[in-house]
Ligand SMILES: O=C(O)CCC(=O)C(=O)O
């Protein structure tokens with residue numbers, strides 16, 4: 001049974017340029033080339049915070065549907081997604097810029113007008129801490145491609161989204177699709193789950209493997225925009241969620257996303273004879289519209305055909 005690579009981000013002195021940084025960086029690069037994802041240990045999020053994020057998540061999903069529907073956004077797939085025929089077990093809410101205090105507070109007030117500081121504090125602190133891991137991984141990615149000069153531009157053109165997700169236990173004793181096969185629309189995704197497994201990743205050679213993280217680990221994954229930007233060097237894996245058993249699954253997705261109007265354009269340094277250009281430049285908002293249409297048009301939910309290849313392939 002293949003297991004995802006495990007990478008440790010514990011070290012106190014994990015600073016660019018140190019020996020330990022370079023060692024971790026090469027593990028990150030190798031894992032992202034081969035699998036497009038890995039399992040990360042990261043101790044900046046305390047046990048208390050890990051517990052709290054699921055407690056507040058549960059409270060959120062226990063709110064009446066009318067209240068959850070207040071989570072709306074002008075961008076498609078950025079608000080409340082309720083159980084629908086494509087994915088009947090799935091429900092999620094989306095908090096844009098959850099790492100920024102004012103934004104976390106605004107979201108909290110929309111759902112709890114009387115205020116709910118435990119919720120606001122937890123989502124903000126969780127997002128802020130996890131953004132450190134996101135930045136470490138992003139820097140390692142750019143350095144390992146010799147592209148660190150793009151770091152500021154890369155980070156300034158993204159923002160963070162926090163998606164709290166719940167998958168109901170399937171009705172029958174059979175397994176059921178929790179989320180259909182897709183690749184992510186983010187540059188980088190960091191997933192954390194309660195101890196109900198279900199996430200599966202498709203390897204490059206076509207095998208589905210289980211990503212069963214421990215309570216201490218996160219799954220870090222590449223999405224389409226970064227796959228395109230790196231001219232295919234980093235793999236964006238197809239993945240899905242299969243539900244079984246009697247327990248609900250809670251999962252927390254932390255996404256670094258290109259901003260709506262940002263154009264994803266492969267830098268010229270990453271194009272040469274051995275690496276011909278794979279994708280035309282594209283505006284993230286337009287690409288997201290295609291994903292949204294695919295999601296609505298196919299019975300299986302997010303279509304499994306690559307949106308990136310279909311619309312932007314060279
Ligand atoms: O719940 C999970 O583990 C996966 C969620 C996911 O793939 C996504 O939100 O894009």
Ligand SMILES: [Fe+2]
Nearest residue numbers: 182183184239
């Ligand atoms: Fe995903």
